[in-house]
Amino acid sequence: MSTRGDTIAQKHGAGGPAMRALIEKVFVAGLGAAGAGLAAMDDGAVIPVGNRFLVLTTDSYVIKPPFFPGGDIGRLAICGTVNDLAMMGATEPLGLTCGVVLEAGFALADLERIRDSMRVACAEAGATIVTGDTKVMGQGELDGIVINTAGVGFAERAVPDSGLRLGDRIIVTGSIGDHGFAVMAARHRLQLEGGLLSDVAPLNGLVRAALAAGAVHAMKDPTRGGLASALHEMAGKSRVGVVLDEAALPVRPEVRAASELLGIDPLHVANEGKAVLGVAAEAAEPVVQALRGHPLGRQAAIIGTCVAERPGSVILETGFGRRLLAEPEGELLPRIC
């Protein structure tokens, strides 16, 4: 597909259409049979084993700075992969892998701090790191640290991100935009009022509660590109439209303030401790109640409905009328996760 001189740009790692196009053209098409499982482009892969489904997922973490309000790259690397497993229906991780790449000169005390938050996050998730790998690059060859985690777990029933059905209600498990604004503030040393904190947390317990409460048809965690990107991807794959009730979106006051100051919509900003669910209409209330009964789901809300009009689009009901929510190119900020 390339023409001479084409190069990788930041947008190719931003979680949006440019990244999906790169993956589709370079990896899905170009790998042929060797990449057969990639075609779904979900958060992970599902491999039938006996009468169960083995879920396998991976993510690399390049967040800058590695320490931010509410978490660090270690907590993020555990939660991100636990959450990807949970989004596919595997809420009890069998094991995680951890590949650490370090720049020579990285402070050992920082590595130990990162290790400590991995330990805490694993304890919260009931997860274990079962194997790992360590590589070192020279000074100036890597900006500090990159961590990759992969995870494996069984799902009784796989929950794809493409399973939205007409009439399904859309639920978000809590406030949006917290992670992205916290990292923005940390990176640019913005003095914003109130404490902006990343929401980074393992969602497997919360998801288990939701799955037990009613028929969940589709799930995704709105990370890079925020809720807008996640809903566009789910709507597109499911061939439904999504009408979103703007007034119902949970947004913390600190995030609202930062959003107005910076002119950035929280809908477009990354989350690391939230899930968006599509559930059968009759299950919406029990699922929301179950979510609210969990410490990580207190602000869970029904925020939208799946419709037949404009499949693949997200329609924002603003209270003053309706408008199409633009699909973002992806996350506004590079290295948000």
Added chain:
Amino acid sequence: MSTRGDTIAQKHGAGGPAMRALIEKVFVAGLGAAGAGLAAMDDGAVIPVGNRFLVLTTDSYVIKPPFFPGGDIGRLAICGTVNDLAMMGATEPLGLTCGVVLEAGFALADLERIRDSMRVACAEAGATIVTGDTKVMGQGELDGIVINTAGVGFAERAVPDSGLRLGDRIIVTGSIGDHGFAVMAARHRLQLEGGLLSDVAPLNGLVRAALAAGAVHAMKDPTRGGLASALHEMAGKSRVGVVLDEAALPVRPEVRAASELLGIDPLHVANEGKAVLGVAAEAAEPVVQALRGHPLGRQAAIIGTCVAERPGSVILETGFGRRLLAEPEGELLPRIC
């Protein structure tokens, strides 16, 4: 464990004692229950599932340069993880993950070339990439490309690297030092006579042949730190001594020449398409014959014996006497894989 100001050095990624100490002190001890599976410090982890063993493994690849004689970082990333699975007895990978981290400005044509060799290596191994992740770092924040792969597969019987028994024969599946010398020559643009080529190849088919031929007690692929490092680790964990017959070691003439020119022992140089096996004495001949019947095992040789003296040591029988083989600090060259 750290004192103020301690930092990561290149040796911490070299595969030798400094790396093992870092992993033991920082990760195995520091993660506590969250890292329970790390204690074995094997190439991967083994999780009992029903009456089988699920093997999980991961590696990050930071090789410099990404293209080298005989392969590239893509081929290496597939073969490395397929081989780690195979070393644990999982010779039919259920699925691989692939996390790519790119520097902005990386040439798309190079990425496609890497993707193509991943496809070829997958076809050779009968492996599939089932899920992946792409991240982009800014220009100057990463030296080109880092790839992480993780893999999962079932083993009927787990083969640890700690299973050597007294009287076992040590077998290597072919010539040693090829990968490391090829990368050294490429990196430093050495004009060495003859074609030095990396041996990077998927070993799962070869290992399958060996396992079918006789009782294999222990296996390891001699990557970073070469055969010397692998044998020290196996001998140490198994609490046996290993006597190595120097004359029996298969070394290609080109590697011998490079070795003499550079003053570097091929025993200390990385391989990416070789395995070292400990097998019951009576199984040694059938296993070697089975290996030689496979295209990747033509030069397989019995190179040593496990003894009670000096447990944890490797004793080199030179033909002029015996000497202890020093345990290398790890790979001499940073970023060899």
